[in-house]
Amino acid sequence: MSLEIKVPTVGESISEVTLSQWIKQDGDYVEMDETIAELESDKATFELPAEKAGILRTVAKEGDILEIGAVVATIEEGEAPTDADAKDTTSEKVAEEPKAEVAAPTESKDSASYASGMASPAAAKILREKGIDPASVKGTGKDGRITKEDAEGATVPQAKSVEKAKPTESAATATPTVRGARDERREKMSPLRKTIAKRLVTVKNETAMLTTFNEVNMKPIMDLRAKYKETFKEKYGVGLGFMSFFSKAVCTALKEWPAVNARIENDEIVYSDFVDISIAVSAPKGLVVPIIRNADSLSLDEIEKAVIELATKARDNKLTIEEMTGGTFTITNGGVFGSMMSTPIINAPQSAILGMHNIIERPVAENGQVVIRPMMYLALSYDHRIIDGRESVSFLVRVKQLLEDPARLLLGV
Numbered sequence: 001m002s003l004e005i006k007v008p009t010v011g012e013s014i015s016e017v018t019l020s021q022w023i024k025q026d027g028d029y030v031e032m033d034e035t036i037a038e039l040e041s042d043k044a045t046f047e048l049p050a051e052k053a054g055i056l057r058t059v060a061k062e063g064d065i066l067e068i069g070a071v072v073a074t075i076e077e078g079e080a081p082t083d084a085d086a087k088d089t090t091s092e093k094v095a096e097e098p099k100a101e102v103a104a105p106t107e108s109k110d111s112a113s114y115a116s117g118m119a120s121p122a123a124a125k126i127l128r129e130k131g132i133d134p135a136s137v138k139g140t141g142k143d144g145r146i147t148k149e150d151a152e153g154a155t156v157p158q159a160k161s162v163e164k165a166k167p168t169e170s171a172a173t174a175t176p177t178v179r180g181a182r183d184e185r186r187e188k189m190s191p192l193r194k195t196i197a198k199r200l201v202t203v204k205n206e207t208a209m210l211t212t213f214n215e216v217n218m219k220p221i222m223d224l225r226a227k228y229k230e231t232f233k234e235k236y237g238v239g240l241g242f243m244s245f246f247s248k249a250v251c252t253a254l255k256e257w258p259a260v261n262a263r264i265e266n267d268e269i270v271y272s273d274f275v276d277i278s279i280a281v282s283a284p285k286g287l288v289v290p291i292i293r294n295a296d297s298l299s300l301d302e303i304e305k306a307v308i309e310l311a312t313k314a315r316d317n318k319l320t321i322e323e324m325t326g327g328t329f330t331i332t333n334g335g336v337f338g339s340m341m342s343t344p345i346i347n348a349p350q351s352a353i354l355g356m357h358n359i360i361e362r363p364v365a366e367n368g369q370v371v372i373r374p375m376m377y378l379a380l381s382y383d384h385r386i387i388d389g390r391e392s393v394s395f396l397v398r399v400k401q402l403l404e405d406p407a408r409l410l411l412g413v
Contacts, residue, residue, distance in 0.1 A: 002074040003052055007039065007066050010046055010321065017041045018191050019064045019072065024050075026058040029080045037072060038317075040191055044324060045285070045317040054078045063188070123151035130154065192286045203348045208384035211343040214396045216403050218359050218374045221245050224406055236301035242356070243279070244303040246331060248409045249402040250354060251275045251296040254329060257395040259387050261328045263349045269386055278327035278347055279307060281314040288314050289347055291327045335359065341377045351386050354399070355379035 007017055020040040024030050030050040037048040050056070055078035059071050066072065123146045127134055130151075137154045139146035189197070203209065225240050232240040254261040254275050262271045275296040278289040290310035295303060313319045330347040335358035344355040357377045364373050380396045402408050 002057070002076045003054070004071050005036070005048065005051060005073045005075060007068050007070050007072060008046075008048075009068055010039070010041055010044075014041045014068070014321075016065055016067050017046070019060050019062055019066060020045065020190075022058060022062055023047075024056050026056060028056050029078060030054065030056050030075065031080075039066075040285070041321075044192075044288075044319050044321055048072060050075060053080075123148050126151035127154065190285055192288075196286055199348060200345055203346050207346060207348070209346055209381055210384045210392075211379050211381045212389075212392050212396055213341070213380075214378050214400050216376050216378055216400050217364070218242075218376050218403070220404055221406055222374060232301070236304075238301055238304045238308065240300065241304055241307070243307050243331070243333070244300040245403060245406060245409065246354070246356060246399075247277055247292065247295050247298075247303050248300065249399045250277065250329060250331065252402055252409065253395050253398040255296070256398060257391050259391050260352045260382065260395050262386060263328070263351055264383070264386055265349070272328045274328070276326055276328045278330040278350070279310060280330060280332035280347075281311050283314040283317065283319075285317065288319060288324060289327065289330060290314060290319055290323045291325075330354070331356065335376065341379065343379060344381050346381055346383060352380060352382040352392070352395075354396075355381070 010017065017039040018041075019037060021038045022036070023038065024034070024036040030036055030053065032051070032053045033049045035047045036050050036056060039046045039048055052075055054075040057074045057076060059073050060066055124134065126148065127137065127146075132151075132154050134146060137146050137150055138144075139150055141147040141150070221242065229240050232238075258271050258273075259269075261275060262269050264270075274294055277292045277295040279292060280287060280289050290313070292298070292303060292306045292310070295306075298306070310319070310323065313323070327347065327350060330344075330350055330353040332344050332353060333356040334342050334344075335356050339357050340360070341357055342355055344353045346353050355378065357379070359374045359376045361372050362375045363370050364375065365371075366373075378396060378399065380392055382392045
């Protein structure tokens, strides 16, 4: 008796998925709970497990769009193949393969030397310049080899010269010179890429998005990291990165300017008294935004551990819907790719997003003196319908203040 494997319910808002890859193939024996395929929705990738052991019979094909509850495959009763069966199968394949006939080499009855008709390097060059076939020249050298003198004295009939010239000219005219390849290829957009495209266009069209900028002197944080990074790693088992400092600074600033942490729902403004920070991560299949829950109550090491866990899951396509649903504020770091400045797009339905950029040593003025400091540009994109200029600028200034004096993060001042 066979068992039907159907597309499971993967989320309230998801009505269809794409069969992105078969892990097991038709006719393979599978164990219970073994992953047989990968399903991709517009939000995440899911593994489809076998609900019992047996022989897999695929129904859907890779790339098919399937509704929730659609049959993907069936599993028939069957036993796992033994080592003996595998050996028998291999032996049968070897026996069935036809043996290639190999012709035995035959000795040439021609008594002429292999050097007969061969031109010396100097002679060959002369013959090429004259356009003469070496086969038409009789060699006077040892064993019939064509010497330099033979080549210099060789002539070609005028008629042959004309005949050889014509096809060359014709070929040159018929074959235009092509500089570089001009190939094109087409790829079907993945459900995730379609969703990203749709959401970004919607945000641009439905929000009053504006971006404000500031710059941060990263030297205090870099000095702090250099001083305590080894001790921090020994104690907590994780490195001390920039993201934990930025997350803590953002959480403090959001408590002081709650509108930046709010969102619009219909005709109401929803204020959150907690901070769930979305972290933009570049995954193999596109941009995903997993969430650090209750970031405002986490310590620096807990934030670093959460970032590593979510980034690893994103890279391996293991993020769940729950890990990407919600979020009250987003941080994106374009600096890891070398971005100096950008205007990030809001992650709806949130109202603001903070963009980090690369750190560059630049001359700045401090106490009337020009000094070199590691500087980073910050960009805050926000929805002007809910966040006013005073709030957006004050929020970014507060983040700058906390980052340039990290002791404030520990003292809460």
